[in-house]
Amino acid sequence: MxxxxACGRDAPEKKKYCRHHEQALGRLQEHYSVWVRAYGSGDNISWQDYLRRLSDMTQEQQAGEWVKEVIRAEMKKEKESV
Ligand SMILES: [Zn+2]
Structure with missing residues (x-):
C-alpha cells in the first residue's frame, strides 16, 4: 500500500497521492498547461515556477486545502531532489 x-493517507498502489490529492494535482496540471499556452512565446514557465507563483497566490486566495497541500508536497519534493 x-x-x-501530501497527507500520508493510504493511496492506491503505485500512486503518489490519494484520490483527493490526485484530483487536485490533475486540476493543477490542467491549469498549468493553460498557463504555458497563455504565457507561451519564449517565456518558459517550469512546473516549479508555476508552483511557486501559485503558492504565492494561494496565500491570499481561498484555494482549496487539497490544492494547497499538493503544491506544498510538489515543492518539497523538488527541494529534496536538489
Ligand atoms: Zn492525500
Missing part, C-alpha cells in the same frame, strides 16, 4: 505524499 502506498502513502499519499
Amino acid at each position: 502506498s502513502k499519499c505524499a
Whole structure:
C-alpha cells in the first residue's frame, strides 16, 4: 500500500497521492498547461515556477486545502531532489 505524499493517507498502489490529492494535482496540471499556452512565446514557465507563483497566490486566495497541500508536497519534493 502506498502513502499519499501530501497527507500520508493510504493511496492506491503505485500512486503518489490519494484520490483527493490526485484530483487536485490533475486540476493543477490542467491549469498549468493553460498557463504555458497563455504565457507561451519564449517565456518558459517550469512546473516549479508555476508552483511557486501559485503558492504565492494561494496565500491570499481561498484555494482549496487539497490544492494547497499538493503544491506544498510538489515543492518539497523538488527541494529534496536538489
Ligand atoms: Zn492525500
